[in-house]
Amino acid sequence: MNTELSSVFQVKAKHSQNPPVEDTKGGALRADARRNRERLLVAAHAVFSERGADASLNDVAKRAEVGIGTLYRHFESREALLAATCDEHLLTLAKKSRERSEALPALEALRLFLTELVHSAGLYKGLAASLGIVLKNHTAGCDATTAEGQRLLEAAQREGEVRSDIRLDDVVCMAMAISLAAAEDASDPKRVPRLTGMFFDGLRSRTEPRGARQR
Amino acid sequence: MNTELSSVFQVKAKHSQNPPVEDTKGGALRADARRNRERLLVAAHAVFSERGADASLNDVAKRAEVGIGTLYRHFESREALLAATCDEHLLTLAKKSRERSEALPALEALRLFLTELVHSAGLYKGLAASLGIVLKNHTAGCDATTAEGQRLLEAAQREGEVRSDIRLDDVVCMAMAISLAAAEDASDPKRVPRLTGMFFDGLRSRTEPRGARQR
DNA sequence: ATTCAACCGGAGCAACCCTCCGTTTAGTAA
DNA sequence: TTACTAAACGGAGGGTTGCTCCGGTTGAAT
Secondary structure, three states: OOOOOOOOOOOOOOOOOOOOOOOOOOOEEEEOHHHHHHHHHHHHHHHHHHHOOOOHHHHHHHHHOOOHHHHHHOOOOOHHHHHOHHHHHHHHHHHHHHHOOOOOOOHHHHHHHHHHHHHHHHHOOHHHHHHHHHHHOOOOHHHHHHHHHHHHHHHHHOOOOOOOOHHHHHHHHHHHHHHHHHHOOOOOOOHHHHHHHHHHHHEEEEOOOOOOOOO | OOOOOOOOOOOOOOOOOOOOOOOOOOOOHHHHHHHHHHHHHHHHHHHHHHOOOOOOOOHHOOOOOOOOHHHHOOOOOOHHHHHOOHHHHHHHHHHHHHHHOOOOOOOHHHHHHHHHHHHHHHOOOHHHHHHHHHHHHHOOOHHHHHHHHHHHHHHHHHHOEEEEOOOOOHHHHHHHHHHHHHOOOOOOOHHHHHHHHHHHHHOOOOOOOOOOOOO
């Protein structure tokens, strides 16, 4: 029936059986389980790449040569699968950001972070729409990028470069919007940088930053 | 199969039969057709209100006590139905905006327009995700709000208050993002005004507006 | 070798979308 | 009134997808 929920954002509360599977955590998986999990990730990446983030999960299972039940046992929702599939990507995103941020002004580091987040949202067609939920899965990559984003945001705020009332969610929301817009109309290649710049300016404090020097 | 398309934004290219039905245009409809169309609109509003914008269209037809075929004959897609359902709302939105804009600075008028657009995107749960497509349906209301938005945007740009490279689509995209974010996490009631303010600041020129007086 | 918890697989049910086409009806002309 | 036809109706049905359930299989520990 499903009389409520429907927004792109909502997390569906389903699944009740199935022993936890440990998944993300240590190597407590049986050999066959681990093998299947890996096949699923590879297949998911392939299918999502060519059909978009809302491709049929049956297709993913088929491509992995695994039963659909196995898929759902390992990943309790499409978003969880997406998160796992993007995990590596997000992990390196966070790492790279952390590295370069040492030699960069806080504001610039944050801008680059946003830019890459936008880019990541376009990894699979249609991924942008669920980026918010995906990032909330506590995967290594998701947690890392979330933490990194939070760190950069706070740094920029501490320096007075960014409004103090902004939350990380707001930044993610911006990334989603930009990526969504880009997907809507790919005919204008300058749209992404334009929107990125525009939204980013919205973040900035309207008062002088701590270090003076404002346009 | 459907090997491509999937983004929330994409318009599905379907339907080929069915005489045009005139729908939007003058009273060329047969009496029973007009009656059914009206019932469908009422039913759609009810169903969308309680189940969200992605409720089952079968339910809509059922509630209207009409065959599903009749629904599709009158509205060739979910978005078309949504557009028709919101038509009145959008029409008065445009009209009110036009009226009050005469006594307001261009920038302020645009800000109010954006605020109301955000609000409209929340009319039905999940509507925000398709607001972009919906507005592209050439309904009286959609055309009116689009025109009004364009008018306000250009006015603000002419006065040098808003970046000249912004397009109306960008503004709509902002509205979607904000409304989406609001739906994601309703626990923070100040989020909408915060995001609106933030995004709106992004629109603004960084150079002095024509009439001097900045900030 | 035995045992059993963990794991697998896919049949199957429930929804949904959208089309197709036989039937009904509104409106009109005779 | 009647007869006629284009317009409109309705819903069965084919095609997808999501997700669950449970009988069977297997890894690995003893």
